[in-house]
Amino acid sequence: MPDPCVDVLIASYLEQDLVERIAGCDPRIRVSYAPELLPLPRWHSDHVGVPRELTAGEHDRWTSMLRTADVMFDFDWRHPERTLEQSPKLKWIQATSAGAGQLIDKFGLSRAPLTVTTAAGVHADPLAEFALAGILHFARGLPRLIAARQSRTWRKQETTELAGRHALIVGAGKIGSRTAELLRCFSVTAGGVARNPRPAGAPFDSMTTTDRIAEHLPTADILVISCALTDDTRGLIGRRELAALPDGALVVNLGRGPIIDEDALAEALSTGRLDGAVLDVTSTEPLREDSPLWTADNVILSPHSAANVPSENGKVVDLFVENLGRFLSGDAALLNEFDFDAGY
Amino acid sequence: MPDPCVDVLIASYLEQDLVERIAGCDPRIRVSYAPELLPLPRWHSDHVGVPRELTAGEHDRWTSMLRTADVMFDFDWRHPERTLEQSPKLKWIQATSAGAGQLIDKFGLSRAPLTVTTAAGVHADPLAEFALAGILHFARGLPRLIAARQSRTWRKQETTELAGRHALIVGAGKIGSRTAELLRCFSVTAGGVARNPRPAGAPFDSMTTTDRIAEHLPTADILVISCALTDDTRGLIGRRELAALPDGALVVNLGRGPIIDEDALAEALSTGRLDGAVLDVTSTEPLREDSPLWTADNVILSPHSAANVPSENGKVVDLFVENLGRFLSGDAALLNEFDFDAGY
Numbered sequence: 001m002p003d004p005c006v007d008v009l010i011a012s013y014l015e016q017d018l019v020e021r022i023a024g025c026d027p028r029i030r031v032s033y034a035p036e037l038l039p040l041p042r043w044h045s046d047h048v049g050v051p052r053e054l055t056a057g058e059h060d061r062w063t064s065m066l067r068t069a070d071v072m073f074d075f076d077w078r079h080p081e082r083t084l085e086q087s088p089k090l091k092w093i094q095a096t097s098a099g100a101g102q103l104i105d106k107f108g109l110s111r112a113p114l115t116v117t118t119a120a121g122v123h124a125d126p127l128a129e130f131a132l133a134g135i136l137h138f139a140r141g142l143p144r145l146i147a148a149r150q151s152r153t154w155r156k157q158e159t160t161e162l163a164g165r166h167a168l169i170v171g172a173g174k175i176g177s178r179t180a181e182l183l184r185c186f187s188v189t190a191g192g193v194a195r196n197p198r199p200a201g202a203p204f205d206s207m208t209t210t211d212r213i214a215e216h217l218p219t220a221d222i223l224v225i226s227c228a229l230t231d232d233t234r235g236l237i238g239r240r241e242l243a244a245l246p247d248g249a250l251v252v253n254l255g256r257g258p259i260i261d262e263d264a265l266a267e268a269l270s271t272g273r274l275d276g277a278v279l280d281v282t283s284t285e286p287l288r289e290d291s292p293l294w295t296a297d298n299v300i301l302s303p304h305s306a307a308n309v310p311s312e313n314g315k316v317v318d319l320f321v322e323n324l325g326r327f328l329s330g331d332a333a334l335l336n337e338f339d340f341d342a343g344y
Numbered sequence: 345m346p347d348p349c350v351d352v353l354i355a356s357y358l359e360q361d362l363v364e365r366i367a368g369c370d371p372r373i374r375v376s377y378a379p380e381l382l383p384l385p386r387w388h389s390d391h392v393g394v395p396r397e398l399t400a401g402e403h404d405r406w407t408s409m410l411r412t413a414d415v416m417f418d419f420d421w422r423h424p425e426r427t428l429e430q431s432p433k434l435k436w437i438q439a440t441s442a443g444a445g446q447l448i449d450k451f452g453l454s455r456a457p458l459t460v461t462t463a464a465g466v467h468a469d470p471l472a473e474f475a476l477a478g479i480l481h482f483a484r485g486l487p488r489l490i491a492a493r494q495s496r497t498w499r500k501q502e503t504t505e506l507a508g509r510h511a512l513i514v515g516a517g518k519i520g521s522r523t524a525e526l527l528r529c530f531s532v533t534a535g536g537v538a539r540n541p542r543p544a545g546a547p548f549d550s551m552t553t554t555d556r557i558a559e560h561l562p563t564a565d566i567l568v569i570s571c572a573l574t575d576d577t578r579g580l581i582g583r584r585e586l587a588a589l590p591d592g593a594l595v596v597n598l599g600r601g602p603i604i605d606e607d608a609l610a611e612a613l614s615t616g617r618l619d620g621a622v623l624d625v626t627s628t629e630p631l632r633e634d635s636p637l638w639t640a641d642n643v644i645l646s647p648h649s650a651a652n653v654p655s656e657n658g659k660v661v662d663l664f665v666e667n668l669g670r671f672l673s674g675d676a677a678l679l680n681e682f683d684f685d686a687g688y
Contacts (some may be wrong), residue, residue, distance in 0.1 A: 014622065017660075033449055042500070042501065042502075043501055043502030043600035044502055045502070048504075066664075110574035113445045119518055125505070125531070126503070126507075129480065129483075129484060129506055129507065129530060130484055131505075132476075132530075133477075133481060133483075133484040134482060135488060136473065136476060136477035137477060137480075137481060139473075139477075140474055140650075141474060142476040142477060142644060145645060145646055146644070148645075148647070149637075149638060149640075149645045152638045154629075154631055155647060156386070156647045156648060156649045156652070157386065157387055157473075157647075157652065158386075158387030158388055158389070158390070158648055158649070158652050158653070158654065158655070159470070159646070159649050159650060159652050159653055160654075161469070161470050161471065161482060161653040161654075161655065161656070163469055163470075164655065167481055180528070181529075184528055185525075185526055186476075186526070187469070193374055199595055213604060217608075237403060267348065268528035276416050283496075286498035287498055289496070290420040293493075294493060294494075294496045299493065300486060300489055301489060301491070301492075301493045302489055302503070303375070303468075303492070303498045303499060303500050303501075304501070305500045305501055306501060306503060308500070308501065308502050308503050309502070309503055309504070310502065310504075310505075311505065311507070321366060334574050
């Protein structure tokens with residue numbers, strides 16, 4: 001008796017060689033991929049893209065592809081909130097983002113009889129790179145060097161260094177760990193903050209739990225937010241927490257905007273109490289028009305694009321192919337399974 | 345019979361605790377230190393400082409300190425070219441800079457019956473940090489992010505990354521090696537260029553010699569100059585060499601300005617052929633007033649200050665104390681002995 005086929009629907013744009021890698025990884029896999037029915041990517045590895053108007057015929061084709069899918073690579077771009085009715089056979093969705101919690105809530109998939117795996121880890125390298133680019137920018141006084149060049153000033157002087165500082169990293173997952181690893185290359189010590197107690201160990205010199213964060217803020221020359229947005233982390237870094245940081249501290253947000261009180265942050269930056277902020281995310285995105293962050297010269301602001309690197313799709317597909325093998329053999333848990341209770 | 349005393353003259357400003365470390369490292373050492381006779385440092389670890397007018401009495405005191413010195417920490421700030429006559433007992437000078445070649449020529453000390461040790465290595469950490477700050481600045485598109493914030497533009501888009509690039513590092517000494525080490529943390533491969541053949545090995549993925557550099561330029565996404573200025577390296581990176589680099593390459597100079605043809609570099613930057621330059625040194629210092637580099641937005645320009653970090657004096661004294669131990673015991677060669685033939 002032949003093995004049953006597994007219908008894999010690729011629901012966001014992928015390069016052809018990556019589609020072929022998925023199709024070729026097991027003879028039981030039957031890949032459905034119709035890029036002409038998907039949003040047009042605005043860059044390599046854009047998983048949102050510009051939505052298309054589908055004709056009635058195209059609509060029917062997409063609907064029938066959804067109906068037969070056992071596995072989806074990314075969520076349905078049209079009506080994700082109807083996933084359960086549209087795709088009755090669906091067992092598993094491989095998301096293409098690390099922080100899928102908000103999507104899953106929005107799509108009404110919480111506690112669905114469905115496995116969702118996230119792309120956690122895929123973005124660790126580019127996000128940690130961005131963090132270091134921003135941290136070094138301020139730690140090495142690049143704003144001053146740029147201003148001096150523009151005003152044609154040559155003045156030899158003392159410069160500050162990154163080595164010897166201490167970082168507190170809230171969220172000791174893959175993004176936080178990779179950031180800690182890079183910081184340690186520069187002789188920066190890293191304390192990790194996790195939801196549940198765990199022993200210290202590379203790349204973290206020490207570990208604490210989220211509820212004890214207040215004790216550790218006064219020594220955090222660099223505060224890195226790399227956790228998921230949950231009920232526990234929303235507003236975690238408020239006015240009081242920012243005030244507890246040492247003078248001249250740097251704040252990095254790689255997680256989600258609402259984890260930090262953005263008004264309090266903007267204030268501490270404008271008075272010079274904090275040296276700089278490195279933000280890939282903001283409370284509302286796009287950043288609201290009247291935000292003082294637009295004019296803050298000590299802010300590096302990225303429009304939630306720091307992980308949008310050309311290598312992203314290849315890494316998501318690496319993860320997906322590994323997970324497909326596990327899914328088909330059934331003898332190992334899928335990597336990055338979304339935990340509906342924890343919310344990440 | 346008691347051991348003879350060794351008269352150590354500290355000839356540039358040092359913090360008191362560091363002076364005491366030197367004085368305390370061996371009972372035979374007699375330290376002379378009169379900060380009131382030395383140039384006033386403009387920052388921590390400034391070894392040039394603002395010269396003082398000495399009274400006749402002060403002049404005599406300084407002259408007699410020079411006369412009895414067996415060892416000097418830094419060169420005489422007043423008449424280094426008269427060192428041999430002023431300090432007839434002098435056997436060794438510990439310099440406080442890594443590139444002492446030009447000073448030694450200027451002071452007429454070449455082939456003097458004198459040992460000079462450099463501070464090579466002391467500046468490796470801060471210079472490599474500066475290199476990475478500048479490389480990440482361009483590799484991660486920070487100029488575009490800064491401009492977008494200033495024009496209040498939020499546009500999600502693809503971003504470039506550092507990982508996966510290749511660097512060619514001309515000068516595989518301590519500064520080049522530390523830069524390679526940091527680049528490798530970011531998954532950048534590093535080829536090293538040395539004067540004489542040597543086997544590849546961490547932190548270099550490959551090694552070549554200075555005369556074969558042309559073969560390696562076309563694959564150098566990042567060109568780092570971290571060698572000494574000698575007859576062999578003056579003008580080493582000319583117009584032709586810059587033209588051989590790939591489009592969008594980055595150029596970093598941590599060595600000395602005259603190693604690169606600065607006009608050709610400015611031209612390649614202004615046309616956008618090269619993505620950016622990260623310069624701690626320029627052909628003439630201060631940079632000449634009509635240099636196009638002042639207005640080049642893709643240049644990070646440091647006024648030869650990237651190594652001027654507060655931790656510098658402590659590291660030079662670590663080295664000096666180690667060398668004093670070797671000098672007194674006589675059973676090991678001094679570290680960083682200046683090679684008058686090689687010129688570094």
